[in-house]
Amino acid sequence: MQELPELDIYRSMLAERFAGAELTALHIKQNKLTNLSSDQIIEEINGKTVWFVERRAQHLVFHLDNGKRLVIQISNQSYLYSHTPSEQYDISKAAITLQFGDRMLSVFGLRADDLQLMTVKAVEVYMKAFGSDPLDKRLTLNRFIEKFSKKRSSLKTALMDQTIIAGIGTVYSDEIAFAAGIRPDTKLTELNSTRWEQLYTAMGNVLREAISHGGAGLNPLFANDILTGGYSERFKVFDREGLTCTCCGETIVKITVGNRKAFACPKCQSIDE
Ligand SMILES: [Zn+2]
Structure with missing residues (x-):
C-alpha cells in the first residue's frame, strides 16, 4: 500500500537524505516511463541539485535547482530503496536509479x-486533475463537506475518489471510517452534520497518526530503516x-x-444513533 502517510514518510526521509545533494546520474531501465526521451x-537533470522533496497527491516531486x-x-x-554500491543491493529490477x-535511490x-x-x-x-490534499489547512470542514455535496456514492468509494481528495486508498478509507464510527458502505446522503464533522476529524487524526508511526509501507527505504511500516500493527479494522475489535x-x-x-x-460503526 502506498497512500498519503506512506508517501509522506518517503517525502520526509528523502528530504532529510537528499536535499542539497547533486544528481550525478540517472539510469532509466524501462521504456515509456517518461514524458520525454530518456x-x-x-541530460536535463545531470549535475543539478535537489532543493527539496515535496508530496503532491500520489507523487513525489523533486525540486531541482534549474527550476x-x-x-x-x-x-x-511502487517502492523506493536508497543504498550505496558497497551494500550490493539487487537493483536489476529497478525501473530507475537516481x-x-x-x-543511489x-x-x-x-x-x-x-x-x-x-x-x-x-x-x-497536471495537478489540477487531482483533488485537495486531506491535510491541507485550507481544507476546512465546510470545504470538505462542499466537495462531496454532489456525490451520492458510499463513504469508502467517496474517500477513495482521487479527484475529490487525493491520497486515501483502500487501507486508510477503512481506518478513517472506523475512527469516525461510520460503516464504509454508508451512503453520503445519509450523513448528518454531526457525522460529517466526525468523518472530517477522523480523516485528519488517522492520517497524522499513521505518519507519526511510520505509515504502513512494506519496504524499508534504506538498511536499518526502523520507521517505515510501524503503523500497520496499529490497524483497527483493515x-x-x-479478529477482535480492540475497542x-x-x-x-x-x-x-x-x-x-x-x-x-459491526458494533463500533453504524449510522443510526
Ligand atoms: Zn468495535
Whole structure:
C-alpha cells in the first residue's frame, strides 16, 4: 500500500537524505516511463541539485535547482530503496536509479508515464486533475463537506475518489471510517452534520497518526530503516477480518463496498444513533 502517510514518510526521509545533494546520474531501465526521451531527461537533470522533496497527491516531486521538477508517481506496487554500491543491493529490477555521487535511490514498480520532468507551471496544470490534499489547512470542514455535496456514492468509494481528495486508498478509507464510527458502505446522503464533522476529524487524526508511526509501507527505504511500516500493527479494522475489535470486543467483518472489500466493526460503526 502506498497512500498519503506512506508517501509522506518517503517525502520526509528523502528530504532529510537528499536535499542539497547533486544528481550525478540517472539510469532509466524501462521504456515509456517518461514524458520525454530518456536521453533528454538524463541530460536535463545531470549535475543539478535537489532543493527539496515535496508530496503532491500520489507523487513525489523533486525540486531541482534549474527550476524543473522531477515528478515520480508512486502507485500501490511502487517502492523506493536508497543504498550505496558497497551494500550490493539487487537493483536489476529497478525501473530507475537516481545517483547522487556514491549514494543511489532506486525506484521499483513504475509504470508508463510515472516519471516526468516538468516546469513549475506544467506541474500545477497536471495537478489540477487531482483533488485537495486531506491535510491541507485550507481544507476546512465546510470545504470538505462542499466537495462531496454532489456525490451520492458510499463513504469508502467517496474517500477513495482521487479527484475529490487525493491520497486515501483502500487501507486508510477503512481506518478513517472506523475512527469516525461510520460503516464504509454508508451512503453520503445519509450523513448528518454531526457525522460529517466526525468523518472530517477522523480523516485528519488517522492520517497524522499513521505518519507519526511510520505509515504502513512494506519496504524499508534504506538498511536499518526502523520507521517505515510501524503503523500497520496499529490497524483497527483493515485486513483484520475475524479478529477482535480492540475497542468493543466484537469480531471485525469483511464487507463489499462497490466492487471493493472493506473491513468494519459491526458494533463500533453504524449510522443510526
Ligand atoms: Zn468495535
